[in-house]
Amino acid sequence: MEPILEVNQLKKQFKDFTLNDISFSLEKGYIMGFIGPNGAGKSTTIKLILNLLKKDGGEIKVFGLDNIKNEIEVKNRIGFVFDENHYYEELTIAEMKRVIAPLYKNWDDNDFARYTGEFNLPTKKKIKDLSKGMKMKFSLAVALSHHADLLLMDEPTSGLDPVARNEFLEILSFLIQDENKGIFFSTHITSDLDKIADFVTFINDGNIVLSTAKDDLLDNYGLVKGGTELLNQNLRSKFIGIKENQFGFVGLIKDKQQIKQFLNHHVVVEKPTLEDIMLFYTRGAQNV
Numbered sequence: 126m127e128p129i130l131e132v133n134q135l136k137k138q139f140k141d142f143t144l145n146d147i148s149f150s151l152e153k154g155y156i157m158g159f160i161g162p163n164g165a166g167k168s169t170t171i172k173l174i175l176n177l178l179k180k181d182g183g184e185i186k187v188f189g190l191d192n193i194k195n196e197i198e199v200k201n202r203i204g205f206v207f208d209e210n211h212y213y214e215e216l217t218i219a220e221m222k223r224v225i226a227p228l229y230k231n232w233d234d235n236d237f238a239r240y241t242g243e244f245n246l247p248t249k250k251k252i253k254d255l256s257k258g259m260k261m262k263f264s265l266a267v268a269l270s271h272h273a274d275l276l277l278m279d280e281p282t283s284g285l286d287p288v289a290r291n292e293f294l295e296i297l298s299f300l301i302q303d304e305n306k307g308i309f310f311s312t313h314i315t316s317d318l319d320k321i322a323d324f325v326t327f328i329n330d331g332n333i334v335l336s337t338a339k340d341d342l343l344d345n346y347g348l349v350k351g352g353t354e355l356l357n358q359n360l361r362s363k364f365i366g367i368k369e370n371q372f373g374f375v376g377l378i379k380d381k382q383q384i385k386q387f388l389n390h391h392v393v394v395e396k397p398t399l400e401d402i403m404l405f406y407t408r409g410a411q412n413v
């Protein structure tokens with residue numbers, strides 16, 4: 126399948142932070158969640174894809190096109206949704222639409238009317254009077270009305286209550302039924318990914334820790350529980366992270382079959398959640 130987004134050896138250096146030659150790719154028809162703790166480099170990566178920041182190295186291709194050499198075409202086909210509001214607060218939805226529409230080659234007024242209807246958006250209300258959930262849906266309606274092939278979203282669910290978040294995620298799952306589109310969104314809420322992501326890319330401190338199919342991740346990794354007397358140096362070295370207390374240990378391992386081979390009857394191996402995986406990786410060898 127053709128990648129809709131390819132990031133290769135991307136580098137950005139700030140005074141106190143380096144985005145360290147990161148690489149990942151997303152194919153058409155899938156949703157990729159971009160997850161990592163605060164300050165990991167998620168927004169920086171998204172800004173680089175949109176050419177809002179100047180990269181220091183590497184390559185970004187969107188729809189097979191270089192994101193800088195083909196910036197206009199690429200941006201016409203990307204719909205972006207940010208957690209902050211980038212609209213004029215004093216305008217109504219309908220007025221703001223009239224400002225935005227001419228900026229896009231493929232703008233479709235009928236689609237905009239359809240999406241604002243489906244999302245129950247009050248088109249006569251000023252942007253400043255919309256709830257956060259409504260603002261997100263408005264951003265999404267704009268992205269969809271110019272027939273974006275790639276939706277790029279920076280923490281779209283962060284300020285939403287559970288009901289609005291669920292509704293937003295359901296809209297995304299519905300949209301991805303169009304197999305020519307791709308969705309890439311950052312979040313630090315792992316339950317968003319549990320619900321809808323096909324792929325997970327995990328960034329920590331400017332480095333990609335993993336980028337893989339969510340189901341492979343959950344099937345292969347294991348949360349191992351056992352007595353601390355088992356924890357010799359050899360066993361410790363196999364874990365991504367270990368948490369110990371007076372009752373025993375819990376450790377995250379990348380390949381659960383490996384541990385089953387030689388400790389099968391002495392430990393319990395459970396399926397980790399994405400949150401477990403993120404926590405163990407973030408805290409590394411320290412107690413989690």
Ligand SMILES: Nc1ncnc2c1ncn2[C@@H]1O[C@H](COP(=O)(O)OP(=O)(O)OP(=O)(O)O)[C@@H](O)[C@H]1O
Pocket residue numbers: 139140141142161162163164165166167168169170313
């Ligand atoms: N323009 C800038 N100049 C200097 N440092 C910056 C700039 N933008 C971001 N940074 C730094 O880069 C690091 C990564 O920031 P970034 O916003 O990409 O993280 P994030 O993963 O999106 O975090 P969050 O989940 O908190 O939004 C942080 O240490 C931040 O302070």
